[in-house]
Amino acid sequence: MRVVFVGASATNVACARLLIKRRHEVIVIERDPKRIEELSQELDCGFILGDGTHPHILEETSPEAVDAMVCTTGVDQNNILASLVGQTLKVKRVFTTLENPEFEKVALALGLTEILVPVRTIGRYLADAIEGRDVLQLATLLKGDAYLFSVAVPAKWEGSVARLPLPAKDARLVWVYREEKLLFADPELELKEGDELVILARDSQVADAIRHSLL
Structure with a gap:
């Protein structure tokens, strides 16, 4: 690389x-x-x-x-x-x-x-650490080739979650951040430009393909 x-x-x-x-x-x-x-x-x-x-x-x-x-x-x-x-x-x-x-x-x-x-x-990391949260807990839950990543929503993908070009067998939208607010990825959720999507993919190659499809 x-x-x-x-x-x-x-x-x-x-x-x-x-x-x-x-x-x-x-x-x-x-x-x-x-x-x-x-x-x-x-x-x-x-x-x-x-x-x-x-x-x-x-x-x-x-x-x-x-x-x-x-x-x-x-x-x-x-x-x-x-x-x-x-x-x-x-x-x-x-x-x-x-x-x-x-x-x-x-x-x-x-x-x-x-x-x-x-x-x-870093601010979020420190706040979690100060409150005694296990900031590495999520990393320990990802096993095998599981790959968790985030990507911002471009204007062309505004609208229904169902429009996202995610391969059904290889990736799932887990949650969404909108102005620091956590939103669950319910089917009726309408995405807006700038939303941060958190996606779980089968491996890093699937994640790379999804990133490029969202550009």
Whole structure:
């Protein structure tokens, strides 16, 4: 798998380090030459010096061969722009990291669906931990090839839950989040753009197919 990171943030570097250990090909795009020099001493991966929001820089990664691109530059607007460029260049999967949740609706309106909001995720994790909840309990329940993932609803899939292109034998819609409110996936539920779907799939390949069908 070839993975491109736009920005050499601490989060990207930690993820890159794990992927390299798992024998994946990693490329880091970074504007600061000193940062690249520093990281080249510890990461066995490719580096590109430049601005990841510029198409000619992303084209150096052979985007048609890139399986995933992660945009975590520290500036939400740059993350959104780099993600859009990645989609235009036909990168298979693009992950957009947003520090400010207010930009999430903007990203969704622009067609970006794999959006990460760390402050919200970490906040929920800490609140659960403080209340004494077992935050790893769900992970222990997923056995075998079971794969749980979330995806945002694009405008074209607004309407009845029954319209979702889910393979009946290989996936189920488990629940829906709408503005942080939990909604059960009842047949009469009407989906709205921006709803977060939580789907249980038979394996990661089924999950990838569903993600692409929702784009």
